[in-house]
Amino acid sequence: MTEAEAPSQFQASFGAVFGRGPEVTAQAPGRVNLLGEHTDYQGGYVLPAAIPQQATVSVARNGGKQHRLHSANLGQTLSVPVGEVGTGFAPYLTGSVALAGVHDALDIWVSSEVPSGGLSSSAALELATLRALRALYSLPLDDVDLALLGQRVEHEYVGVMCGIMDQMASSLADTAHMLFLDTRSLERRKLPLPADSARGTAQILVIDSGVPRRLAESGYNERRSQVEEASLLLGVTQLRDVQEVAALDALPERLKQRARHVVTENARVLEALHADAGHFGRLMNASHASLQHDYEVSHPQVDVLVALLQKQAGVYGARMTGAGFGGAVVALVQAGQAGAVAEAVLKVYGGEGRQVVP
Structure with missing residues (x-):
C-alpha cells in the first residue's frame, strides 16, 4: 500500500x-x-x-x-x-x-x-x-x-x-x-537469513510470552544510565569502542555486568554476519544468557519459554527480543518447521503464549 x-x-x-x-x-x-x-x-x-x-x-x-x-x-x-x-x-x-x-x-x-x-x-x-x-x-x-x-x-x-x-x-x-x-554511522545493508546447507534457509519464529512488559520503560532507562556511567568511567564515548572484555575489569561489579553484555553482544553480531544457521542459533542462545544474567532484563516465564524452544527439535537457537521484562521471544528454526515447533512448545508452555510470526 x-x-x-x-x-x-x-x-x-x-x-x-x-x-x-x-x-x-x-x-x-x-x-x-x-x-x-x-x-x-x-x-x-x-x-x-x-x-x-x-x-x-x-x-x-x-x-x-x-x-x-x-x-x-x-x-x-x-x-x-x-x-x-x-x-x-x-x-x-x-x-x-x-x-x-x-x-x-x-x-x-x-x-x-x-x-x-x-x-x-x-x-x-x-x-x-x-x-x-x-x-x-x-x-x-x-x-x-x-x-x-x-x-x-x-x-x-x-x-x-x-x-x-x-x-x-x-x-x-x-x-x-x-x-x-x-547504529553509530547508520551504515546498513540487507543480508539473507541464515541457512543450513542440508535444509536451506532457516525460518524466524516469534512467540509472545503473554507476560506484559510492566517494567520495560523504567528498566530500560535505568540500564541506559548504567552503561553510560560505565562508558564515562572507562573514558570512551560509547561501549562500542571497547573491544576486549578484560578492559571492563576496572568497573564496579554491577556496571561490569552491564558493560560486558554490550561488548559481547556487539561481538556476537559481527560473528553472526558469516554464520550458518547452526552457529547463528548458538549465538542467539548466548545472547539470551547474557541478557538474563549480565543485563538482567529477562523474566522467569520468558526464560522458561526460551529454554523450551532451545531444547525443541528443529530449533537452532532462541532468545528474548526487545527491551525485556516480558514480551516476545524469537527462535531460528529449520525450514518448514515453525508451525510444528510453535505447537509443540506452546502445548508445554501453556499460559497466554501465542505464535506471532510466521
Missing part, C-alpha cells in the same frame, strides 16, 4: 469515527531483532528484520483547533489541542505531528496488528504516522529522516531514551532479510 492510498476498510473505519474519509493512509511494520539487543544506544551493531504485522494510520485535516485521535484497538477517541501533547496513546501521534512541523488540526485514526512487547509496536505507530504526514504535506524527508524523527518522538514526547534500531527497522527493513545496521 502506498502512502496516498486508503483501502476501503480503512476509509469506512475512519468515516465511522469522523464522518468522512481520510486524505491519506500509511502503514509501517513491527520488527523482530535476531541479535544485537540493548546495543543501539551505545553505538553498536544490530540485526533486526521486519515482521508481517503492520500499524496503519489514516489522517485528514479537520480545520479546527484540536486534534481528534482515535485508536481502533482501544476503541478510544481523544481530543488534544494543537500544540499540546496529550496522554495515553496521544504522544506518539502528537509528537510525530509536532516534529514533522505540522501545525494543522488533524483527525488521526490508528490501528495496529503489531503485538506490544518486544516487537516495536510504538516504532511502527510512529513511522506509520510520519509516513502519512510525509504524503499529506509532501515533506522532503527520506526514510532515514523519518526514523530519526521517530526516535525523537520517543525521547522528547514519550520519555523512553531508546536507541535508533526500532525506528530504522520499521522504516527500512523487510521480512525476507536481516538488516545489518551500524
